[in-house]
Amino acid sequence: MTYQIDFEPVGRRGNYPASQSLLEIARQLGVDLISICGGEGTCGRCKVKGLNGKASPITSAEREVFTPHELREGYRLACQTFPGSDIKVYVPPKSLSTPQRTQVEGLEIHARPNPLVYTYKIQSLPPSLSDPRADAARLLETLNQQYGLDCYSIDFSVLRDLSPNLRAWNWRARVSLRGGELVALSPQSSCQLGLAVDLGTTKVAGYLLDLQSGRTLASKGIMNPQIAYGEDVIGRIARTRESLADAKRMQELAVEALNQLAAELCAEVNAIPQEIVEAVVVGNTAMHHLLLRLPVQQLARAPYVPAVSDALDVKARDVGLDIAAGAYVHLLPNIAGFVGSDHVAMLLATEAWKAKEVVLALDIGTNTEIALVSKGEIASVSCASGPAFEGAHIKHGMRAAAGAIEHLRLVDDRLQYHTIAGTPPVGFCGSGILDTLAQLYLNGVLDKNGRMGEHARARTYEGQREFILISEEERDGAPAITITQHDVRQLQLAKGAIRTGIQALLQAKGHAEEEIKQVIIAGAFGSYIDVSSAVTIGMLPSLPLNRFRQVGNAAGTGARLALVSRNKRAEAQKIARRVRYIELASLPDFQRLFVQAMYLG
């Protein structure tokens, strides 16, 4: 007797006996559910939700992990659950190993579609000696008459192909209007797509939407190819100063990435990029400027001012983006040299800016932006947290790929961990690094100063203290996987930078930590971390865990909202105007705050 087990939204299914747990079945189907306790029901990682069908009874281990509400909603631990019928299982992104997440997940968007671009089908009579109107005039007059519009402007690039196109399509077409301007002309069968992009320093997330319904049709994340010119924005800005050719090349790389994203997203839905009639891009100010080939030198020098902070509407062709001939790219407003439109988009998507209570919202990345919302005001800071949490400059740090330890617990001198794809460990990625730091601190291996003490797994190697996660023996003679004293210092600097920002905001607004009613954590890295580890090391304030909300790529969600709704664009403007930017470096007690924030715990 076997049952059909169907894992969604990954879409893998197969037939299995009632004797296998959902965790075991998932493994066989290649669904990389996280589990670090080895199926004992103690780590609480392998959360899934039964959408229908019958299963084994709820266990005591599950009653420990879930609230009664969650149990009523159908949540289970996969390792504790055995099928009792055909069953459809929903796997939340958090339960999946990092690479199986798309890097683009975010909040669902719930905005009534009200896009800037609307589409109309038209059919006109062909010209004749008795009606020799110009092709453009014929098109516009037909359109205006048929729909009671008042459109008298056609984008120049659209004009260039209008005459042969109308003839090829037998005088039937679909036109896309943006305000009073005709920005695209296409066959009647074409779609009306929008592209939303979160252009990050490290990663680029793209979303393809149907502008009429507001639905997300496809989404995808790729690396930012500019990374070859520097891991962080300061490095890249320095390169533009050294070489004009590099500056130009960096812009090209960013645009090529966007064009690649557009092409791949369209391929998924059998469309072509020329059906994209509007794009929205968000990103930090440096990425924004580099994409548009705006000057960036002044961003890196006090007083760190952007070339432009207002929202922009730029012809896609002026940027090099290869979508519909006359389409625009809309760029949400920036706030300051190091607080960009991605921050605005995050506040827009999470609606944190509307909060009546005290809300802290962070977008953790190579650069971390933090906003504190209180009393109808928004104060924001920017922290140079660096790429340590992404594995850079950490001896055994690595990107989220097969063999990366992504979750870890230390029980006495015994390690429990989960590697991506379940393959033998080769290093650790961001969330694993954070867990390691927290576990070493909790187990007294690290003191408050971050100094590494004695432990069965600690040693001095090549003149430096280090803690052995996987020994040479366990790796069959390959070098041990360790975390070094130097690694710990790097991570302290990173977490200290973030905590300094939080404290500076609280101080500026006169709030105590406990007054924060909600902490919103956005960004790919922030979404995958174990919040309790982040609290343990003192990166985040010590608050009840239920006040934290991990929202995934909220900047990408904000971009999607701005894509489908002009009201949301107006809101973004409001947010940008309302934010008060605080320059951390100019605070008189910055040094004191930072030293304080470096302590663990």
Add this chain to the structure above:
Amino acid sequence: MTYQIDFEPVGRRGNYPASQSLLEIARQLGVDLISICGGEGTCGRCKVKGLNGKASPITSAEREVFTPHELREGYRLACQTFPGSDIKVYVPPKSLSTPQRTQVEGLEIHARPNPLVYTYKIQSLPPSLSDPRADAARLLETLNQQYGLDCYSIDFSVLRDLSPNLRAWNWRARVSLRGGELVALSPQSSCQLGLAVDLGTTKVAGYLLDLQSGRTLASKGIMNPQIAYGEDVIGRIARTRESLADAKRMQELAVEALNQLAAELCAEVNAIPQEIVEAVVVGNTAMHHLLLRLPVQQLARAPYVPAVSDALDVKARDVGLDIAAGAYVHLLPNIAGFVGSDHVAMLLATEAWKAKEVVLALDIGTNTEIALVSKGEIASVSCASGPAFEGAHIKHGMRAAAGAIEHLRLVDDRLQYHTIAGTPPVGFCGSGILDTLAQLYLNGVLDKNGRMGEHARARTYEGQREFILISEEERDGAPAITITQHDVRQLQLAKGAIRTGIQALLQAKGHAEEEIKQVIIAGAFGSYIDVSSAVTIGMLPSLPLNRFRQVGNAAGTGARLALVSRNKRAEAQKIARRVRYIELASLPDFQRLFVQAMYLG
């Protein structure tokens, strides 16, 4: 005793005795005044105007040539006039040999400057940690505050250089606004220039204007380099069908010509093309489309429709025109496939469209457009007159260059003629060709059908009748300069095409020839011809000569008007909407009209 004689506007001067006529003095100064009677006072060509100073008394020859009004105005024949004091002499363009005219002369423009682009000087405080506004916001806020404006849009190309420029200029700048858009940012010392262009099939006329005063600072004519791809528009359109690369190259050639004109005009006034903040281009519909790289195939096939007929505002950079970063090119409206914006500009400049009486307005060129204004209506036709009057396909035809016969009279079997630069004759240019045809007809060498009869200078050579202008002997053995029967046929076709258009218009509007109160002749060729010759051969209707008005490059004047005045642009729109285009080929009695129009006389 010598006097200083000063020829204006050519600006040549020298000291000469009272015994030399102004004609002799002009020759010595290199001012190429036309004279075909050899200074006998009979041809009436060497008209000048004494601006001040004393001269010899008016002769009876002059009383023959001038009206009493002209004599009171100071008009003289240079060959009859001897200086009696220092004297300043104004030389009207018509009295100058063709190459000494600029090809760009037209009516003076008298429009109150009301340009689309205005300029403002601003100075702002530099950014600081306490005032870290974005550079763009700082600039706009300073501008809006200082001048009470409401400008919130900056052209994208201007943005790209804004930050380093403001720093280099120490936060002082001059900004150019077009409506609510900032289209140029320049040092405070820069000018505010405008470029007007008449893009003809054969020639390109450019004008540099000061937008604030409306003054024309410089003007220049060059050849249209597209001529390598075909002499007329039909040839060039055919080339675009054969080869996409040719189409692209033709667009590039047109733009290069415009860029060259802009650079040369600016050099004359010590400016640079980046100081040009607005341009206006007029031309026939094919030139308009080729410049913008709009499709032209449909222009050459019935029903001959333009891709676009409305006025356009296109970013100069989208066309490839290298002027101020965010500047626009404004293109006046077209009327039909073969009646372009140059026709609109001509009607605008001459104000023919406002006439209460019956007015005929022609712009004679490779393609000739004709409008008949009557009862507040404008009817227009287009005639494929071809390049014969420009010397093409005529055995000894040539461009207006040294040695070209430009005026000619036949008295019995004696020829009187004037060559450009006074050098021995090598061929004849447009006005000379027209004179020759008229003189042969008047002297009975040609009959009404254009058949060449007997004459002392006529012969049959290589199987064809021809008339010898300059014999082999007179040319020391070089081939004789002749006009052949074939030449005559070509010219009949050309003049017949034009006359057909005139007759078709009269017929359509129900007017008799005599009702035409004014004939306006625009265009370089039309301005240099002897109107009586054109009437003699029947190219133009037989009306009193004082009803004809030769206005030079009126299309160029119209472009200049549209450049400095938004009211004039609105007028151009009105004209374009009011014109009723008549397609000659679709007239039922086109053949009959054309056969009739081919007759001489």
